[in-house]
Amino acid sequence: MKTEIFPLDIATGPAFCNRVQERALLKNNIELNTHTILYAPRRFGKTSLVFKVCDELGRSKDKITCINLDLMWVSSMEDVLQLLLKEASKALSIMLPKYEQALLLLKEMAKNIEASVKLSASGAGVGSSVELDLKARKVAPDTIIEVLDTLDAVAQRNEHKLVFFLDEFQQIAELPGKHSIEAAFRAAAQKATHLTYFFSGSNRHMLSLMFEDKARPLYHMCDHVSVERISKQDYLEHIDNAAKMTWKKPLGADVIHVILNLTARHPYYVNALCRKLFLLATLPTEESVRDTWHHYASREEKRFMSEFGRLSTVQKKLLQALCLYPTDKPASGGFLRKAGINSGSLNKSLERLYTLDMIYKKADGVIEPIDPVILYGIKLAHQ
Ligand SMILES: Nc1ncnc2c1ncn2[C@@H]1O[C@H](COP(=O)(O)OP(=O)(O)O)[C@@H](O)[C@H]1O
Ligand SMILES: [Mg+2]
Numbered sequence: 355m356k357t358e359i360f361p362l363d364i365a366t367g368p369a370f371c372n373r374v375q376e377r378a379l380l381k382n383n384i385e386l387n388t389h390t391i392l393y394a395p396r397r398f399g400k401t402s403l404v405f406k407v408c409d410e411l412g413r414s415k416d417k418i419t420c421i422n423l424d425l426m427w428v429s430s431m432e433d434v435l436q437l438l439l440k441e442a443s444k445a446l447s448i449m450l451p452k453y454e455q456a457l458l459l460l461k462e463m464a465k466n467i468e469a470s471v472k473l474s475a476s477g478a479g480v481g482s483s484v485e486l487d488l489k490a491r492k493v494a495p496d497t498i499i500e501v502l503d504t505l506d507a508v509a510q511r512n513e514h515k516l517v518f519f520l521d522e523f524q525q526i527a528e529l530p531g532k533h534s535i536e537a538a539f540r541a542a543a544q545k546a547t548h549l550t551y552f553f554s555g556s557n558r559h560m561l562s563l564m565f566e567d568k569a570r571p572l573y574h575m576c577d578h579v580s581v582e583r584i585s586k587q588d589y590l591e592h593i594d595n596a597a598k599m600t601w602k603k604p605l606g607a608d609v610i611h612v613i614l615n616l617t618a619r620h621p622y623y624v625n626a627l628c629r630k631l632f633l634l635a636t637l638p639t640e641e642s643v644r645d646t647w648h649h650y651a652s653r654e655e656k657r658f659m660s661e662f663g664r665l666s667t668v669q670k671k672l673l674q675a676l677c678l679y680p681t682d683k684p685a686s687g688g689f690l691r692k693a694g695i696n697s698g699s700l701n702k703s704l705e706r707l708y709t710l711d712m713i714y715k716k717a718d719g720v721i722e723p724i725d726p727v728i729l730y731g732i733k734l735a736h737q
Pocket of ligand 2: 402521
């Protein structure tokens with residue numbers, strides 16, 4: 355099967371560009387069992403990065419499994435447990451392929467988990483296969499701890515490493531009983547020796563409230579890793595290599611710079627634009643890049659308008675000003691004047707835009723909009 359070089363979902367193989375430093379950091383944290391928070395806006399490449407790291411470690415070491423829990427849609431502790439048990443059963447089946455062993459061991463280790471085997475239709479639609487089926491006897495934080503402790507203990511017995519990737523973890527903060535769920539994760543993570551936790555989320559603001567507030571159970575638990583945009587230099591090489599494969603010629607720095615400027619090096623949009631450009635029969639020019647982006651961004655405009663329409667007038671003015679005059683000093687008189695808002699309403703509006711995941715503070719302190727389609731739409735409207 356042909357691997358896509360510019361996928362809209364997880365980037366693997368030749369589609370994966372750079373992240374050398376982040377990969378080294380995460381590998382080290384897995385090896386040392388250091389739990390980690392991964393901060394990045396949506397579609398910046400968290401999942402691709404974690405999968406890549408686990409894949410690489412799996413190739414160099416023998417036994418490592420990534421358990422991926424996407425918490426985006428959970429709305430109760432019961433949902434969390436159900437997801438957890440489903441993924442735990444997959445991981446246990448990898449570590450303990452013989453079901454009799456798994457059942458015996460679970461009986462011995464876990465009193466709140468009911469384990470059985472069930473027949474399930476196989477993926478291909480022919481025949482059926484046996485699957486480990488786990489159910490919670492009690493929906494309580496204790497059961498969460500028990501599942502996590504069991505995974506760690508089985509991993510330890512089998513000299514297996516587990517990476518527990520908890521995606522959109524900030525959703526936990528929206529649940530009733532959030533403190534007891536957070537406390538359950540803390541209790542299990544503190545004891546773990548073979549299970550490394552990667553807490554990840556797109557809402558930096560909410561995640562930081564969970565991990566940086568002394569009053570919250572997960573305070574000071576983790577190493578922090580920020581997934582930033584991929585550098586210009588790395589993208590230049592990556593995109594030029596793809597061009598050489600497609601047209602037998604490099605695209606050249608000038609054209610690639612236009613791609614990177616329009617997409618603001620947002621990994622999802624770089625791929626969204628490049629996959630269109632790379633369908634062209636001839637080598638794209640600066641002009642064809644601009645045209646293709648304009649066409650794409652115009653189609654996306656509806657989504658932009660509906661997001662923008664939900665903002666208050668002050669929030670709209672602030673977002674517009676951050677697009678037109680990116681700054682690390684939004685409270686300065688000069689910026690407020692250009693934005694046309696008063697200092698009294700600044701903080702609340704900033705907070706709202708952070709909560710909505712619309713703006714983002716870069717490592718150098720400059721605040722900018724996350725979505726290049728919004729940026730483009732606003733700039734176009736002010737030309
Ligand atoms: N290292 C990378 N190199 C190239 N493209 C990437 C990389 N990481 C992510 N992408 C692309 O960015 C988009 C979002 O990736 P994903 O891993 O799903 O992000 P997240 O988990 O942060 O939402 C996808 O189109 C993916 O192919
Ligand atoms: Mg993801």
